[in-house]
Amino acid sequence: MSKLVEKTDKFVFDLFKNELDNSFLYHNYTHTQRVLKSTNEILENIEMDDKEKEIIRLSALLHDTGYTKDRENxxxxxxxxxxxFLKDENVDEKTIAAVSKCIAATEFNSEPETILGKIIRDADASHFGKKYFREASEFLRKELELQNIKKYSPxxxxxxNIKVLSKKHQFYTDYALQNWQSRKEKNLAKLIKEKQKLKKKLKTEELKAKYKSRYKNESPERGIQTFxxxxxxxxxxxxxxADTKANILLSVNAIIISLVLSNLISKLDNPSNDYLIIPTIxxxxxxxxSMILSILATRPNVTRGxxxxxxxxxxxxxxTFFGNFHKMSLEEYEWAVNELIQDKDYVYNSLTKDLYFLGKVLDRKYRILRLTYTIFxxxxxxxxxxxxxxxxxxxVI
Incomplete structure (x- = not known):
């Protein structure tokens, strides 16, 4: 690499570092280095004098410096x-003109006319034929979004990308056609395959949304279900x-009776303990x-089933209540449930009845439980x- 190219590289690095906005995620020094690397890759496989190679390398380094001033132009x-820059470095006018012409050739919608223009054009778009194409492409999408140029959905x-790779872009040099075109075609094939998958996924989601909407319209309202x-x-x-409280009372009274029978009853035979008989009884x-009432509070009712x-x-x-079907066969119950679920009103009626009779059972339990606690x-x-x-x-006696 010539000293001029090295100076140019440093100049571009400092320029981007100091003047390029951080929103340029794609058109930055990293992209410039990729273009220079691709340029060298082509130059190593083509017959060209050193002066022309230097012009191409200078063009590769300087071709995107204008982003520090104006994106559109x-x-x-x-x-x-x-x-x-080149004038300050005392570069001759012919070289400067050649570099300028190469930079102009990087305009995407133009057709390069010279071999130098074709080389820089292929190097600038070399990522189309590289494995890192998707990564570079995503950086460009984010850049456009950050700069409020356009926000693309995936x-x-x-x-x-499919349109650009299939219709708008082409490689010009023999080296690019031989070495990058196949990877470009693979990248394009991946994009098309991904589009087909995405299209299929969107179609599936649309169908799901359609059936979900239909089911939602036909199903009970969320508020009713929550109720x-x-x-x-x-x-x-x-x-x-209620059952827990009844069991506690049952256990406590059972313990009390056990203690009374084991400790007090044996002492009642003694005439001196006659005063304990009535309180003990x-x-x-x-x-x-209390025990009887606790048992009554938790005792289940037997239904015909x-x-x-x-x-x-x-x-x-x-x-919905087992007491109404526990004696029925499985086939009969399945038939009845199928009849139930086909009638929304019947479902609501069953749930309402279940709720009502649960309330009646609770009323009975808590009434008995209240009486039990009072008696205890x-x-x-x-x-x-x-x-x-x-x-x-x-x-006293």
Whole structure:
């Protein structure tokens, strides 16, 4: 690499570092280095004198410097910057003119006329025939978006790349055609395949959305579903709480009776403990009453567990409650459920009945449970008072 090319490389690096906006994710020093590398790749495989090679390398380094001034007219601005820099470096006018002509040839919609123009043009678009094409392409898309030029969707950008690779771009040099064209075709094939997959995916999503919309219109409203779900869950929780409380009372009273029978009853044979008889009997009776009520609160009701086809046809049976079908065969129950799910009103009626009767069961449980707690509380208070009264009377005697 000549000293002039090295100076130019440093000049471009400093220029981009100090004056190029950060939104240029593609047209930056990295891209310039890629173009220079591709240029050298072509030059190594072509017969050309050193002077012409230097012109191409200078053009590769300076061809995008105009982006620091004006994006729309960057080729013209690049030529101005190149001419100014090369004049400062005392480069002859012929070389400067050749570099300017090469930079002008990088305009995408133009046709290069000279071999130098074809080389720089192929080097500038070499990423089309490279493995890193998609990465470079994505940087360009982001650059356009950041600079508010155009925001492409993934589908739109895919279409744009396919159009560019298939219709707008071509390689000009023999080296590019022999070494980069095949990779370009592979990149194009991948884009087309990806477009087909994306098209199929979009079609599938459209069908899903269509059926989802149809199902949503035909299914119960979300508010109704939420109502039944929350109400049934709350009823079941309240039923569990009632059963737990009843079991606690049952256990406590069973322990109390066990302790009384094992400790107090044996002492009642002694005449000196006669004062304990009445309080003990009262205490045991209240405990037994509490146990009985606790059992009644949790005791399940037995239902007939059968239904007829007439019951299903008349919507008189609640198929959500096991007590209405536990004696039926599986085939009969499946038939009944199929009839149920085909009728939205029947589904609502069944859920409503289930909710209602759960409420009735809860009402019964909590009434008995309230009575049980009251009896247990009164029994404890009365028994303690009786123990105190009889103990005091025994002491006085």
């Amino acid at each position: 960057h080729e013209k601005e690049s030529i101005k910057i190149a001419e100014s 589908t739109e950008w895919l279409d744009e 039944y779900r929350v109400a049934l869950r709350n009823h079941i929780k309240l039923s569990d709480i 009262v205490f045991i009776l209240f405990s037994i009453a 059968e239904f007829t086809k007439e019951d299903v046809a008349n919507k008189n049976v609640n198929l 509380m009164l029994g404890t208070i009365i028994s303690v008072i009786l123990f105190g009264v009889f103990f005091k009377s025994q002491t």
